[in-house]
Amino acid sequence: MEFDSLVALSARFMEGAGVGSMMLGALWAVALLLWKRGGLTHSETYRRFRLNLGRAILLGLEFLVAADIIRTVSREPTLLDVSVLGLIVLVRTFLSFTLTVELEGRWPWQRVESSSEALSGSRPPSASPRAPREPTGEEPSVRH
DSSP, X not given: OOHHHHHHHHHHHHHHHHHHHHHXXXXXXXXXXXXXXXXXXXXXXXXXXXXXXXXXXXXXXXXXXXXXXXXXXXSOOOHHHHHHHHHHHHHHHHHXXXXXXXXXXXXXXXXXXXXXXXXXXXXXXXXXXXXXXXXXXXXXXXXX
């Protein structure tokens, strides 16, 4: 098999994995909705369904971005190819960020507090904010 056709096949495989993960994730979300809805309020059932479906969509988007990148860099890219790829990646990244905010209520780069930290209010030393320093006589006293 020639290298170009192998790369094209891998891009198609990644696209298939993206679409497949969205479809299987949607089916899984519906199955969980029907199976685990007993005893939950309607709003909690809906929230869990949206969370599971959103996770499937996010995973599928990651595969589709990978397929676009493979396809673009596998051939000699033109300025138009790179521009289209950049636009596609930008749109899909925006979708990923907004889905994460919508589903989890935080930006993707924000750290998730563990339940013990949330209950005790403690943070690891690396995550705690610095206490403001007292100015010395050698530096100006400017607050930011």
